[in-house]
Amino acid sequence: RKEVEQDPGPFNVPEGATVAFNCTYSNSASQSFFWYRQDCRKEPKLLMSVYSSGNEDGRFTAQLNRASQYISLLIRDSKLSDSATYLCAPKGGAGSYQLTFGKGTKLSVIP
Amino acid sequence: EAQVTQNPRYLITVTGKKLTVTCSQNMNHEYMSWYRQDPGLGLRQIYYSMNVEVTDKGDVPEGYKVSRKEKRNFPLILESPSPNQTSLYFCASSLFPSGNSYNEQFFGPGTRLTVL
Numbered sequence: 619r620k621e622v623e624q625d626p627g628p629f630n631v632p633e634g635a636t637v638a639f640n641c642t643y644s645n646s647a648s649q650s651f652f653w654y655r656q657d658c659r660k661e662p663k664l665l666m667s668v669y670s671s672g673n674e675d676g677r678f679t680a681q682l683n684r685a686s687q688y689i690s691l692l693i694r695d696s697k698l699s700d701s702a703t704y705l706c707a708p709k710g711g712a713g714s715y716q717l718t719f720g721k722g723t724k725l726s727v728i729p
Numbered sequence: 730e731a732q733v734t735q736n737p738r739y740l741i742t743v744t745g746k747k748l749t750v751t752c753s754q755n756m757n758h759e760y761m762s763w764y765r766q767d768p769g770l771g772l773r774q775i776y777y778s779m780n781v782e783v784t785d786k787g788d789v790p791e792g793y794k795v796s797r798k799e800k801r802n803f804p805l806i807l808e809s810p811s812p813n814q815t816s817l818y819f820c821a822s823s824l825f826p827s828g829n830s831y832n833e834q835f836f837g838p839g840t841r842l843t844v845l
Contacts (some may be wrong), residue, residue: 661819661836715760717834721771
C-alpha cells in the first residue's frame with residue numbers, strides 16, 4: 619500500500635457544486651494531517667490542518683477517520699478560484715518531523 | 730514580509746556542471762527542507778535540516794548535497810547534475826516540529842531546473 623494515496627482526478631465541477639476528495643494513508647502512527655493547495659507551477663500553500671476528528675473553515679471541511687486511515691476535504695459552493703491541485707500531507711508520528719505528500723487531486727471549477 | 734526565497738527561479742544547464750540553488754528564510758525557522766516535484770510522482774523530500782549543522786536524508790537524496798551553516802540558509806548542491814534531475818524544486822521551512830504540534834511548512838516559489 620502506498621504511503622499516501624489520492625485520486626488524481628481531474629474533478630470537473632460546475633460553480634456552486636459541492637465536491638469531496640479522499641486521501642488514504644498507511645502510517646497508523648500519523649497524528650497530524652494537512653491539506654495544501656497548489657496552483658499551477660506555484661508553491662504549495664497550507665489550506666487546512668486536522669488533528670482530531672475534523673476541522674471547518676468557511677466553505678472547507680476536513681474530516682479524519684483514523685480507523686479507516688483516511689482524511690477527506692469537502693468544498694461547498696465551489697468557486698472558479700478553487701481550481702487548483704489539492705495535496706494531502708500526513709505528518710509522521712511523534713518524533714517524526716516529515717510530511718509525506720500525496721500526488722494531489724486536481725480540481726477544475728467550470729463556469 | 731515573512732518569506733522563503735529561492736534563487737535562481739529558472740536554470741538550464743548541462744550534464745556535469747556543478748550548480749547550487751540557494752534557499753533563504755527570514756522567519757527564524759529551525760526546520761528547513763528541499764523537495765522535488767515531478768509529474769505523476771508528486772512532492773518528494775530530498776534532504777531536511779533540523780537546525781544549524783544538522784541535516785538528514787529524505788526519500789530521494791542521491792545526487793544531491795546540502796549544508797546548513799546558518800539558520801536562515803539551506804543551499805541545495807548538485808555536484809554533477811544529470812538529466813534525471815530535471816525537475817521543479819521547492820525549499821520549505823517551519824518552526825521546529827515537536828511531537829504532534831502544528832507546524833505549517835512555508836514553501837519558496839520554486840526553481841525550475843533543466844539539465845541537458
